[in-house]
Amino acid sequence: xxxxxxxxxxxxxxxxxxxxxxxxxxxxxxxxxxxxxxxxxxxxxxxxxxxxxxxxxxxxxxxxxxxxxxxxxxxxxxxxxxxxxxxxxxxxxxxxxxxxxxxxxxxxxxxxxxxxxxxxxxxxxxxxxxxxxxxxxxxxxxxxxxxxxxxxxxxxxxxxxxxxxxxxxxxxxxxxxxxxxxxxxxxxxxxxxxxxxxxxxxxxxxxxxxxxxxxxxxxxxxxxxxxxxxxxxxxxxxxxxxxxxxxxxxxxxxxxxxxxxxxxxxxxxxxxxxxxxxxxxxxxxxxxxxxxxxxxxxxxxxxxxxxxxxxxxxxxxxxxxxxxxxxxxxxxxxxxxxxxxxxxxxxxxxxxxxxxxxxxxxxxxxxxxxxxxxxxxxxxxxxxxxxxxxxxxxxxxxxxxxxxxxxxxxxxxxxxxxxxxxxxxxxxxxxxxxxxxxxxxxxxxxxxxxxxxxxxxxxxxxxxxxxxxxxxxxxxxxxxxxxxxxxxxxxxxxxxxxxxxxxxxxxxxxxxxx
Numbered sequence: 264x265x266x267x268x269x270x271x272x273x274x275x276x277x278x279x280x281x282x283x284x285x286x287x288x289x290x291x292x293x294x295x296x297x298x299x300x301x302x303x304x305x306x307x308x309x310x311x312x313x314x315x316x317x318x319x320x321x322x323x324x325x326x327x328x329x330x331x332x333x334x335x336x337x338x339x340x341x342x343x344x345x346x347x348x349x350x351x352x353x354x355x356x357x358x359x360x361x362x363x364x365x366x367x368x369x370x371x372x373x374x375x376x377x378x379x380x381x382x383x384x385x386x387x388x389x390x391x392x393x394x395x396x397x398x399x400x401x402x403x404x405x406x407x408x409x410x411x412x413x414x415x416x417x418x419x420x421x422x423x424x425x426x427x428x429x430x431x432x433x434x435x436x437x438x439x440x441x442x443x444x445x446x447x448x449x450x451x452x453x454x455x456x457x458x459x460x461x462x463x464x465x466x467x468x469x470x471x472x473x474x475x476x477x478x479x480x481x482x483x484x485x486x487x488x489x490x491x492x493x494x495x496x497x498x499x500x501x502x503x504x505x506x507x508x509x510x511x512x513x514x515x516x517x518x519x520x521x522x523x524x525x526x527x528x529x530x531x532x533x534x535x536x537x538x539x540x541x542x543x544x545x546x547x548x549x550x551x552x553x554x555x556x557x558x559x560x561x562x563x564x565x566x567x568x569x570x571x572x573x574x575x576x577x578x579x580x581x582x583x584x585x586x587x588x589x590x591x592x593x594x595x596x597x598x599x600x601x602x603x604x605x606x607x608x609x610x611x612x613x614x615x616x617x618x619x620x621x622x623x624x625x626x627x628x629x630x631x632x633x634x635x636x637x638x639x640x641x642x643x644x645x646x647x648x649x650x651x652x653x654x655x656x657x658x659x660x661x662x663x664x665x666x667x668x669x670x671x672x673x674x675x676x677x678x679x680x681x682x683x684x685x686x687x688x689x690x691x692x693x694x695x696x697x698x699x700x701x702x703x704x705x706x707x708x709x710x711x712x713x714x715x716x717x718x719x720x721x722x723x724x725x726x727x728x729x730x731x732x733x734x735x736x737x738x739x740x741x742x743x744x745x746x747x748x749x750x751x752x753x754x755x756x757x758x759x760x761x762x763x764x765x766x767x768x769x770x771x772x773x774x775x776x777x
Contacts, residue, residue: 310397310575311548312437312516313445315567316503317365318496319358319406319454320532322525323351323543324473325493332471333493334464337501338520338545345518345547346556346592352603352625353564356524356532356539357612358454359408361564366390366415366447368568368583371606372717372724375731379612381410382731388580389415390568394445397575400437404430405449423451427502434510445571450499453492455527455648460491475530475538475688477654477665482528485650489526517548517574519567529651529672533607533615533643535623535632536681536689540605548574552592560591560599561627602626604713610728613644617751620725624710629699630689631706632679635722640673678703 325331328342354364355371363369363376366389371377375384389409391401403417405425420429425448437444452459467483470490476482500520507513522543525531531538544562546552565585572579573587590596605623609615620635645651657665680699681689693699714721726744729735735743 309441309515310399310443312443312512313571313574314448314503314507314516314518315365315446315571316448316500316518316520317450318493318522319449319451320524320526321453321493321496321522321543322528322531322538323522323541324538325490325526326522326543328545329543331493332465333490333497335493335497337497337504338543341500341504341518341520341547342545342555344554345545346552346558348544348546348562349557349559350561350603351521351542351544351563352540352561352605353524353542354540354605356534356605356607358406358523361524362407362409362449365564365567366409368565368579368585370565370584370604370717372714372719373584377606377724378608378610378728378731380728380731381408383409383411383414387414390445390571391416393568393572393577393580394575397577398443399575400433400442400444402433402444403447403449405447406451407449417447421449425450425499425503427506430503431506431509434506434512438510438512443575445575448499448503450496452496452499453489453526455489457485457488457492460488460493460495462488462491464494465490473538473688475668475690476528477657477662477668479650479653479657479665481653482650486528489528514549517546517551520545521564527645527648529645529654529668533609533612533645535605535607535621537625537630537683537687538689539607540603540623540625546592548592553594556594558591558597560588560597561601561603561625562588562591562599563603566599602709602713604710606719608725608728609641609643610725611732614642614647615644616640616642618722618725620722622710622714622719622721624706624713625683626706626709628682628684629702629706630679630681630683631703631710632675632681633707633710634675634677634679635725637675637677641675642673646673678707680706 323329325333326338327333327335328339328347353361355361355377357379359379359381360371360376363374363383364371367374367387374387375382394401401417403419404421406423409415420426430446430448433444433446465487467487470483470486472478472482472486507516524540525538530536533539563585566588569579569583569585569587570589573589579587588599591599603625607621609619610617616639618636619639619641622633622635624631654665654669658669676694678694679692680694680703681691682693694703727740729743729747730740735746738746
């Protein structure tokens with residue numbers, strides 16, 4: 264583990280209360296640290312506090328202030344007092360790559376975190392390494408799904424969901440010691456299985472399903488439970504905001520709420536469509552961000568760490584892929600990036616295709632998706648879930664729309680092109696229209712350059728995803744691939760001869776393991 268100034272050995276792995284001694288020492292030293300101070304409510308000056316709240320598998324369009332059906336009064340009020348981003352994107356539509364992306368300021372292939380296997384290359388640093396020397400307490404409460412610990416030495420608390428008691432204690436201690444803090448409050452909602460919240464608020468018959476999801480009774484019932492869990496997450500947001508108010512920290516704190524990748528229904532999570540890569544982002548920063556404002560500036564999750572470093576008054580290391588969007592927050596500009604990038608790998612995920620590499624680039628108007636293993640059937644935990652199987656059954660029963668959508672999810676062309684302005688749900692693939700040949704050429708060239716800058720070899724990188732699993736880490740590329748092939752051949756034989764094993768695999772769609 265890297266030796267950090269002002270840090271006690273193993274302090275990052277203790278509950279918040281265990282670091283109070285070091286926090287008091289930090290508070291005394293903040294005044295001599297070269298950071299940009301802000302006026303606090305008590306009249307003193309110190310760096311701004313930061314609270315980052317993230318959902319788990321939530322499609323941004325389902326949140327109230329983004330036009331969704333979910334009842335989200337706390338998030339909606341936050342948007343009224345802050346800035347709502349209309350073009351925020353992440354780099355991978357899975358939990359672990361997303362969180363590594365957020366905390367390191369690096370795209371997934373560069374950090375090594377592109378599979379869903381909790382991995383980072385040796386020497387990778389996170390926001391903890393950058394903010395602690397500035398006097399910040401850097402805490403994570405709730406879902407983790409990052410590693411190894413030496414890369415992410417947060418003050419950890421909570422299991423699965425934020426621990427409100429520990430968060431309250433963190434706020435109280437930092438208020439008393441005048442210590443700046445950066446809290447990542449990481450919910451496990453609305454990740455499946457959808458068993459929290461009041462589903463009676465969402466009668467299945469009244470649910471409006473997006474046109475890319477087959478309408479079946481099971482889908483409606485399941486979608487209602489998913490919406491209820493978004494409301495449950497919204498309540499968590501409200502609890503954290505209430506605790507800021509309780510300790511009179513609201514005026515000294517930047518609050519950012521994001522929705523993470525899309526839900527686990529078709530064409531969202533595990534895909535590189537906008538429903539899988541686009542995120543809600545709402546930022547409240549009293550005195551800095553105009554209340555009730557919106558922006559079309561294109562930002563990415565990779566920009567979050569550089570932005571927080573800017574808020575803390577320091578510059579980002581040149582090695583980071585992201586860049587600060589504080590100028591957008593403060594109204595100095597309404598532009599940030601011209602392109603956003605994303606990738607997906609199925610190798611090694613639950614019920615995933617053996618290899619299905621996807622890469623994408625999104626410009627101001629068009630999204631290009633490159634399915635490198637397009638001859639392969641696309642599968643994941645969604646395709647084994649009961650609600651998806653109800654769509655398959657509808658297709659078998661003669662429902663032509665169900666047949667089209669299920670087939671479209673399983674099988675993709677090599678290239679897909681969408682006009683995101685005219686077709687925000689990305690239903691009309693323009694790739695085969697010769698009128699768009701120049702658009703495809705330009706975007707593909709841009710995507711190729713980005714992949715090269717990341718050391719992304721496409722299909723080879725997809726195959727190498729298994730090297731990031733513990734079982735294969737110490738093997739050569741050739742040894743790992745042979746072991747993987749042997750393992751899957753044996754698994755296929757076992758499943759072919761055991762109906763029970765096939766049935767067990769089919770039930771995996773409700774797991775929280777990703």
